[in-house]
Structure formats: C-alpha cells, structure tokens
Amino acid sequence: MNKTKPPAKPGNIQIPSIDQPTDSGRRKALLAGLGAAGGAAAAGLMTPSRALADPANLPPNVADWSKVLGPGVDVAPYGMPSKFEKTVIRRYVDWLTATPESSINFTPLYALDGMVTPNGLCFERHHGGVAEVIPDDYRLMIHGMVDRPLVFTYQDLKRFPPQSRFYFLECAANGGMEWRGAQLNGVQFTHGMVHCVQYTGVPLRTLLEEAGVKPKAKWLLVEGGDSAGMNRSLPLDKALDDCMVVYSMNGERLRAEQGYPIRLVVPGFEGNMWVKWLRRIEVGDGAWMAREETSKYTDLMPDGRARRFTWEMDAKSVITSPCPELPCKQKGPQVIKGIAWSGRGKIARVDVTVDGGRNWHQARLEDPVLPKCLTRFYLDGWSWDGNPAYLQSRAIDETGYVQPEMAALQAVRGVNSIYHNNAIQTWRINPTGEVENVRLA
Numbered sequence: 001m002n003k004t005k006p007p008a009k010p011g012n013i014q015i016p017s018i019d020q021p022t023d024s025g026r027r028k029a030l031l032a033g034l035g036a037a038g039g040a041a042a043a044g045l046m047t048p049s050r051a052l053a054d055p056a057n058l059p060p061n062v063a064d065w066s067k068v069l070g071p072g073v074d075v076a077p078y079g080m081p082s083k084f085e086k087t088v089i090r091r092y093v094d095w096l097t098a099t100p101e102s103s104i105n106f107t108p109l110y111a112l113d114g115m116v117t118p119n120g121l122c123f124e125r126h127h128g129g130v131a132e133v134i135p136d137d138y139r140l141m142i143h144g145m146v147d148r149p150l151v152f153t154y155q156d157l158k159r160f161p162p163q164s165r166f167y168f169l170e171c172a173a174n175g176g177m178e179w180r181g182a183q184l185n186g187v188q189f190t191h192g193m194v195h196c197v198q199y200t201g202v203p204l205r206t207l208l209e210e211a212g213v214k215p216k217a218k219w220l221l222v223e224g225g226d227s228a229g230m231n232r233s234l235p236l237d238k239a240l241d242d243c244m245v246v247y248s249m250n251g252e253r254l255r256a257e258q259g260y261p262i263r264l265v266v267p268g269f270e271g272n273m274w275v276k277w278l279r280r281i282e283v284g285d286g287a288w289m290a291r292e293e294t295s296k297y298t299d300l301m302p303d304g305r306a307r308r309f310t311w312e313m314d315a316k317s318v319i320t321s322p323c324p325e326l327p328c329k330q331k332g333p334q335v336i337k338g339i340a341w342s343g344r345g346k347i348a349r350v351d352v353t354v355d356g357g358r359n360w361h362q363a364r365l366e367d368p369v370l371p372k373c374l375t376r377f378y379l380d381g382w383s384w385d386g387n388p389a390y391l392q393s394r395a396i397d398e399t400g401y402v403q404p405e406m407a408a409l410q411a412v413r414g415v416n417s418i419y420h421n422n423a424i425q426t427w428r429i430n431p432t433g434e435v436e437n438v439r440l441a
C-alpha cells in the first residue's frame with residue numbers, strides 16, 4: 001500500500017471489537033443454546049458478555065478451571081498476557097506510510113489502566129526500522145567542545161549511579177491526522193502515539209561532566225545508530241536539567257524497538273528528540289539544523305512561515321472509556337476514564353463534560369500525579385440516559401495552561417500543521433451506545 005490512498009473517513013479504520021468472544025467462548029455460547037442466559041439477553045436485559053457465559057461455569061456449579069490441575073511453573077519462562085486478552089495489541093494503519101520501516105504503530109490506550117504503559121504495548125516510531133545492536137559492540141561517543149572526548153561501552157554506562165524516573169513520551173505527530181476534521185474512529189489511532197514508562201539510567205549531566213563541557217558550548221547533537229542515523233539538536237540547558245541516558249524501561253532492559261541497548265530520554269519534549277540506539281553526542285555552540293528540525297518537526301503557520309524548535313508538549317488529555325473501541329453497553333452509571341499529560345510539569349486539574357462543553361465537572365485525579373507523566377483521571381457520577389451525549393476532557397497543568405479547543409488552536413496555527421495537535425477531543429455517544437469521533441463546530 002502507498003500514500004496515494006485517500007485519507008480515511010470516520011469509520012474507515014476497521015477496529016476489531018475488543019469484546020469478541022474467544023473461540024472457546026463462542027463455542028460454549030453456542031452449546032448453551034437458548035438457555036436462561038440466552039433468553040434474557042434476547043430480551044435486552046443482560047450485557048453481551050454475561051449472555052455469552054457458559055452456565056456450566058456459573059455458580060452454584062463448579063467451574064471447569066476448578067476441576068483440573070493447571071500448568072506448572074516454567075511453562076512460560078517469560079510470561080505473556082492471558083490468551084483472552086489477545087486483541088490488546090499495538091495497531092498499524094498501512095496506508096499512513098509508504099513502508100513499515102519508516103512508520104508508526106499505536107498504543108491501545110482504551111485497554112490500559114493506571115499511568116504505566118506495558119513494554120510490549122508502547123507505540124513504535126522508526127525512521128529506518130528497528131536496529132539490532134549487539135550490546136558488546138555498542139559504543140556511545142561524546143566529543144566536540146569537551147575537555148576529554150569519551151567513548152563509553154554498555155557496561156561503562158551501567159556502572160554510573162543510576163536514577164529511575166517515570167515520563168511520558170508523545171510523538172509530535174500524535175493526532176496529526178485530525179487537524180482539519182475528525183478522521184480516525186478509535187482512541188488508539190487518534191491519541192495512541194503516547195506511552196508512559198519508568199526509565200532507569202544515568203543523568204546525561206553526569207556523562208557531560210565526565211567529558212567536561214567547554215564554557216562556550218550551548219548545544220548538543222544527539223544521533224542514533226539505526227539505519228536512519230536520526231539526529232537532533234538539543235539545547236545544553238535541557239541536557240543538564242533532566243535528560244537521561246537509559247538502559248531500562250519498567251524495570252527490564254529496553255525493548256529493541258524502544259532503542260536497545262541505550263536511548264535518550266528528554267522529559268516533556270517531543271518524542272522525536274528521544275533518540276534511540278544512541279551512538280553519538282557532539283557538543284557545539286549552535287544548532288545543527290538537521291533534517292528533523294527544519295524540513296520535519298516544524299509547524300507551518302497560516303502566513304507561510306514555520307514555527308521551529310517547538311519542543312515542549314503542551315497539556316493534553318483524552319477520554320479512553322467510553323470511546324469508539326469501548327461503546328456504552330447499557331444505560332445507567334458509567335465511570336468516565338481518561339489520561340492527561342503536560343510537557344511542562346504536573347497536571348493540576350482535568351474537567352469533563354458530557355454535553356459538549358455546556359457544563360464541566362472536575363474529574364478525580366488518580367495517584368501518583370507526577371511531572372511530565374501520564375495522569376489517570378475518572379469522572380464517577382455520570383449516568384447515561386440513552387440520549388446522544390458529547391464527551392470531552394480538558395487538561396489544565398500546573399503552569400495554568402488550559403488545553404484548547406480545536407477552533408482556538410486553528411485560529412492561531414491554521415490548518416496546515418501536522419505536529420502538536422493538543423486540542424480537546426469529542427466523542428459522541430449515539431443512542432445505540434456506539435461512540436464516534438466527531439468535531440463540534
């Protein structure tokens with residue numbers, strides 16, 4: 001498939017229903033025939049998942065799994081999710097990019113709880129495919145305006161005093177397809193270029209101090225060892241502030257697709273700067289004006305000029321349930337769930353509306369609320385009456401910045417942007433309970 005395919009209209013993306021019964025579930029449902037549960041479901045009294053249950057496994061009967069010994073230890077030396085969760089996967093939109101090597105897939109945000117993204121579900125963005133770096137052959141070079149050019153091995157980096165921190169990473173292109181109107185019918189696709197992980201590694205400052213940065217230095221060039229050799233200019237102030245050179249994510253070594261064995265962490269800044277398979281840091285006194293900060297990752301404004309070096313990710317939020325992948329199955333009480341984040345610090349407040357912005361309700365923020373991290377929020381007290389509802393969330397960060405509506409964003413930035421869309425998202429709940437990506441005028 002190539003780029004010449006037309007852009008998707010809402011609903012063009014086929015989203016597998018996450019509540020599809022597994023094969024064994026379907027078989028049992030068929031075997032159950034029109035028993036009591038089937039009849040009740042037909043009368044519209046039960047949710048589908050209850051209707052699919054095999055009565056033989058329900059109380060007061062002894063369920064199948066209680067009658068046999070299960071597999072012993074070590075059947076799966078590296079554990080995998082339950083087979084009943086097999087639809088919870090990263091997903092890819094094949095017409096978005098010309099090849100899968102320079103492409104993106106998306107985090108299944110609708111299926112996640114809390115603020116941590118499991119390693120296997122972190123979205124991937126590669127410009128030249130996943131590099132397979134042999135750890136023994138790995139080297140990180142620091143050179144340029146330094147007193148002592150240095151080359152570190154993987155083992156060298158692990159000998160420094162470590163530090164562990166949670167941070168979100170968001171691709172600047174997250175939501176890029178939504179600038180001109182509602183396009184993709186799924187939170188996985190509209191917002192899934194974000195993940196939040198606990199990183200362990202060395203403060204970049206420690207390595208720069210080891211090399212001795214010359215007084216006139218102001219910038220770094222950070223470069224990856226993949227076939228794309230992806231590179232970006234990074235201001236020295238940021239490097240010395242909170243950047244990290246990391247080897248672990250969520251307690252285990254980095255996944256290959258996230259930059260094994262070493263990646264750069266640039267908290268709060270656009271994902272593009274978080275160089276994976278980090279091989280080289282050059283210290284200099286000016287920006288390099290690399291491809292990724294001139295031709296790409298700049299924002300075309302209505303007057304034809306482009307914003308550049310728009311590193312910080314503005315405050316943003318999205319409702320992850322209900323959403324197109326998680327329709328409302330029944331009327332009555334619904335917990336509205338979502339995530340919020342800001343590249344400038346902590347989330348201070350999230351408001352939620354169910355009537356397209358007429359009335360806002362303050363959401364409950366779940367601990368921990370950490371700077372430059374995903375923050376989980378809930379609105380507990382809403383009851384859906386079966387009428388159309390327009391759900392939105394609005395994040396406010398600790399600097400007082402308020403997540404804008406798309407109209408406000410377009411008034412300043414026009415419609416030619418791809419990157420840095422942090423507009424408020426609207427989900428319409430239809431009377432059938434289905435949820436649709438819409439744009440309110």
Ligand code: MTE
Pocket residue numbers: 122123124125126127128169170171172195223224225226228229230257258259270271272273274275276277
């Ligand atoms: N680093 C290298 N070496 N090569 C790349 O293609 N992609 C960048 C960044 N670092 C990239 C890279 C982009 S655009 C993003 S959004 C993030 O990595 C994605 O990180 P992830 O794949 O861990 O989600």
Ligand code: CO
Pocket residue numbers: 125170171172173271272
């Ligand atoms: Co990116």
